[in-house]
Each structure stands twice: as structure tokens, then as C-alpha cells.
Amino acid sequence: MEQRTIRILMTDDHPMIIEGYQNTLLATKKESQNLIIDVASNADESIKAIKYSIDIKKPYDIYFFDVSIPASSDGRYQSGMDLAAYVNDNSPQSKVIILTMFEESYRINKILNEINPEGFLIKSDLTASELSSAFQRVLNHEVFYSSTVNTIIKKMQPYKIDIDSINHEILYLISTGIKTKDIAKHVNMSLSAIEKRKKHLKIIFAVDDGKDETLMEEAKSKGFIS
Missing domain, CATH: 1.10.10 (Arc Repressor Mutant, subunit A)
Structure with missing residues (x-):
């Protein structure tokens, strides 16, 4: 069976959370998938990895960005949203999955409007099964939002x-x-x-x-x- 190599960058400042994400994806990947997972714990590490991957013409296939991460030392990248925006502008073929603890309608809509990520997961909704489903569906050029995001979208839609x-x-x-x-x-x-x-x-x-x-x-x- 021909293997597909999938390059992933995960950015989160909680090592145990990243380890959990990695273990979940590796345990649930398909036999035909070879995952290369790099990690970053702050905006400096993440933007360095992003730019390097683009420079060597091997951009990551999927990015996982936690919204709340330590800002870059130059102050340019304040959050995972800023990193996602950079990816959207400079590596549009890559997929972005946003993860956040925020559940407020305003914050969720801001992320949808400004980033429009392929995946959007609220951490309180997150299970190993949901993370795996989000990963596979985004890889398959689908959009995956967790239940809280979908509930807020559906609540607003009727009012136009x-x-x-x-x-x-x-x-x-x-x-x-x-x-x-x-x-x-x-x-x-x-x-x-x-x-x-x-x-x-x-x-x-x-x-x-x-x-x-x-x-x-x-x-x-x-x-x-x-």
C-alpha cells in the first residue's frame, strides 16, 4: 500500500495537551498515512517553523493552532489567530485547525470571520474521537466544527x-x-x-x-x- 506522508505542525503552550494530540493522531491514523508531527510552544517557535517550511518548499499540510499562546518576541504575532492568518496569506494550500477554550459567541464569530479555518474545535467539546474525525475530514477537504461552534452558527442563522x-x-x-x-x-x-x-x-x-x-x-x- 502506497504511503502518504502528512506534515503537521501543532502549536500549544501545554506540553501534555500536545502530547495527547500527537498520541491520538498516531493511534488513529490510517495504515496508508505516515505522520510527521512537529510541535511549537509559542509564537516565535511556530512562525520560525512555518517560514522555514515555506522557504524549503515543504509547507505543512495541516496546522493546529491554539488561540492562546505566548506572543512572539517582536510583538507581531500575539495569538494563534495571527499565525493562522499568516498561513492563510503565505501557504493557502495548507489546512488550519483552530483550538480554543473560548466559548463566547463574539470570539467564535471573530475567528470564523477573520480566519475561516477548515477545522474549529472548542476544547471543552474535544474527545480523542472528535480530534481524529476533525483531522481526517479536514484532510479530505471537508470542514469540521465542534458542537459548540455549530450551535452558535445555527442560533444566528435564522435572524439574517x-x-x-x-x-x-x-x-x-x-x-x-x-x-x-x-x-x-x-x-x-x-x-x-x-x-x-x-x-x-x-x-x-x-x-x-x-x-x-x-x-x-x-x-x-x-x-x-x-
């Missing part, structure tokens, strides 16, 4: 409400208790611009009483925030 990433972030920040006057520190906008966006959001979500609390209730009921 379209808001941009800034408005979505404003919703998320309000939901965490941050006051309007302090939101400007997070989105780099003037207070008046934020107030205009909030007013527009209340129109979109049909908030008749003008209250932020009602806006939060409507956004939550439609899956835009958790």
Missing part, C-alpha cells in the same frame, strides 16, 4: 442580521460590563462614533426602549453574545 466586526466587538464589550465611555480604549474610536454605532445597533435589533440592557437581551437571544 448582518453586523460588522466593530459592532460585534462593541456588543461583546458592553456585555462584559464595560461602560460606553471606556469602550473607546478597546476599539480606537471616538466616543461620539461609538454612540452612533450603539444607536444603529439598537435599530438593527429593534430595541424600542433605547436601553443597553434590552440591546444585550436581544443580542443574546439571537446568539450574537453569550
Whole structure:
């Protein structure tokens, strides 16, 4: 039987987690698959491996990126999302699987919109079987999202409400208790611009009483925030 060599880079700052991922893939791979698995524990190690693989024209077939990892020493790569974006731009034939502990609707939608990964796994959903299924299906040019991701997508779909990433972030920040006057520190906008966006959001979500609390209730009921 002809063997297919599959090159994988896993980036996570928890050695035991990476070891678990490696053992799962090696134990469940098909007989025709030969897995070469490299690992990185921070953004510096990961970007070095990514760039080297591209330079020698042997890019990785699949990348596993944990969202929360130590940033690069130059500050350019702050998370697994930044590394995934680099891969999307510089090695588009490679597949990306994102792993995260985050379960908030805002964060999940941000990853879907900005990275659009082939695989998206919430760690609280993760089992050995699900990791193996995600790996094999992504290899087969399919998309695999874990149950939490699918639930949030399905909850939002019926409403056909379209808001941009800034408005979505404003919703998320309000939901965490941050006051309007302090939101400007997070989105780099003037207070008046934020107030205009909030007013527009209340129109979109049909908030008749003008209250932020009602806006939060409507956004939550439609899956835009958790």
C-alpha cells in the first residue's frame, strides 16, 4: 500500500495537551498515512517553523493552532489567530485547525470571520474521537466544527442580521460590563462614533426602549453574545 506522508505542525503552550494530540493522531491514523508531527510552544517557535517550511518548499499540510499562546518576541504575532492568518496569506494550500477554550459567541464569530479555518474545535467539546474525525475530514477537504461552534452558527442563522466586526466587538464589550465611555480604549474610536454605532445597533435589533440592557437581551437571544 502506497504511503502518504502528512506534515503537521501543532502549536500549544501545554506540553501534555500536545502530547495527547500527537498520541491520538498516531493511534488513529490510517495504515496508508505516515505522520510527521512537529510541535511549537509559542509564537516565535511556530512562525520560525512555518517560514522555514515555506522557504524549503515543504509547507505543512495541516496546522493546529491554539488561540492562546505566548506572543512572539517582536510583538507581531500575539495569538494563534495571527499565525493562522499568516498561513492563510503565505501557504493557502495548507489546512488550519483552530483550538480554543473560548466559548463566547463574539470570539467564535471573530475567528470564523477573520480566519475561516477548515477545522474549529472548542476544547471543552474535544474527545480523542472528535480530534481524529476533525483531522481526517479536514484532510479530505471537508470542514469540521465542534458542537459548540455549530450551535452558535445555527442560533444566528435564522435572524439574517448582518453586523460588522466593530459592532460585534462593541456588543461583546458592553456585555462584559464595560461602560460606553471606556469602550473607546478597546476599539480606537471616538466616543461620539461609538454612540452612533450603539444607536444603529439598537435599530438593527429593534430595541424600542433605547436601553443597553434590552440591546444585550436581544443580542443574546439571537446568539450574537453569550
